[in-house]
Amino acid sequence: MRATIMHAPGDVRVEERDKPTIQQPTDAIIKLVAACVCGSDLWPYRGADSLNKPAAMGHEYVGIVEEVGTDVRNVQAGQFVVGSFFASDNTCEICRSGYQSGCVHREGVGGAQAEYMRVPLADGTLVTTPEMPDADKIPSLLAASDVLGTGWFGAKAAEAGPGKTVAVVGDGAVGLLAILAAKQMGAERIIAMSRHAARQALAREFGATDIVEERGDDGVAKIKELTNGLGAHSVIEAVGTQESMMQAIRATRAGGHVGYVGVSHDVELPGLEMFFSHVHLHGGPAPVRDYLPELIDLILRGEINPGKVFDLELPLDEAAEGYKAMDERRAIKVLLRP
């Protein structure tokens, strides 16, 4: 089968690989219907994350179950499934508390930018749709697998809700979908921090009421100006750098909430400033599995259309161009069709 392999920073190739097989009785093999390139895939692509050996890429996926291990009960061959980027048993105490991405048996899921992939702990990880979804729902269901679920967690961690002013740092797919999530959760005012016209337009479509183009201290000053000098109630951080984290923390009012979902890179939070900021800080890898049933339902009922973040669609064989387009910010997010 064909699979996307990263050999080195900037070097992504689609190559022939063995089709994955069941390794544990709790595994499933799925035939991918669609996959995509993640903002986090750009870290190794840009050399910001190290790469010790060639890596099979992709952790966002929708597909049709091809085969299941002997212990799998909840999914069967032929069903359409959406999964998340951490496999989880969905039964342990941590899973039951809503933190499946912290499952005591969690495993990373990889190799989704391919024709087939193996998903561990299939019963806990995969969620089936009631029937085979229409083609126009595929991008949105794929978004649910990571970027929507991650934006959703950011909004939840930031306690977005009725009466709240929410600011979003980062205008990638996760930031944009955090806007959609905050809107769904009833936020009163949603401020998108973006200086990119196409992303600003999508932000507004998803529910942003204000756009702030300034960054860093200027961006913080602008948020304060818009919030009576106090800062936002809720700020969602969807980048993962020192600058974006400090921008998020400083833009939040005393007693407010920062939800951070950008994977922190070389971030050090200054203790004394944190202490006197009085913010709540919560984030990490999103427990997407917890939200999938609700998100799938919202998508199938046509209530939300998160698939709009995919502004470039390519055949799997052109994955390298997909990485390039995202790296150069020509595309917000790239959908790959095996």
Next chain:
Amino acid sequence: MRATIMHAPGDVRVEERDKPTIQQPTDAIIKLVAACVCGSDLWPYRGADSLNKPAAMGHEYVGIVEEVGTDVRNVQAGQFVVGSFFASDNTCEICRSGYQSGCVHREGVGGAQAEYMRVPLADGTLVTTPEMPDADKIPSLLAASDVLGTGWFGAKAAEAGPGKTVAVVGDGAVGLLAILAAKQMGAERIIAMSRHAARQALAREFGATDIVEERGDDGVAKIKELTNGLGAHSVIEAVGTQESMMQAIRATRAGGHVGYVGVSHDVELPGLEMFFSHVHLHGGPAPVRDYLPELIDLILRGEINPGKVFDLELPLDEAAEGYKAMDERRAIKVLLRP
């Protein structure tokens, strides 16, 4: 009048100073009934905080109102009052959200280790008792002014409550009173981290069910051992060092809550570890004012006896000995009588 002045690290003297006067129409002057030495007073005493000029010490106080400014409405001369270490208007949006220590008009309060002190924003800052309290309630009411309120905030920030396992890092007065607070909030199990026999005994009296003597990685391992490998639901950090913060974060389960109330000194939180820890982090200077009515009521009804943290009582003139006893950990907390 006599007042406690710190001239340099280790150099505390009780000296003659002018009696404070009303400076703003919102001020009150109170005659101190009792004051005390705070763990945070030890930072400059030990040279860990810099001291640019001699400082009038003390920010925990109970007393009798001597005089009020022309705009003060809620308190009057002759009333017994408890205050908190930040003056707040108690009317701004931040105060109304329960973060009086982040009040937009907040001011530090100082000079309580003296015969008289000036309290700014008296209407928002001071809480009166229904009548003159009995002498045996004075230590507990004084504790409410800071250490109890701070421990209470730590327990609240850590979301201590029914069904929760709570661990407390730090066995100073704040840590011990965080145990009392967690118990009041209904925590199921409370683990005190202490290696000091007298403090362990008080911890048990306040509600601790387990004692862990190990620190750092060993302390974390012990907490995990006691919690089925998962970590505590709630951890209260009441020290403020890099080691104690990391101990608190690492002892917390995924999705759990760290409440930190030790003033962070030279603390840098590693972003990537925080991200994957999945903990909630909240803390800062406690909004004691928010809790005072409830705490005063619990004390006057005899439900709690936080004054037990005072294991040494001295006349104000011997304040220097009070600092020394706390610095050498001979005393948990020292009460000073003007």
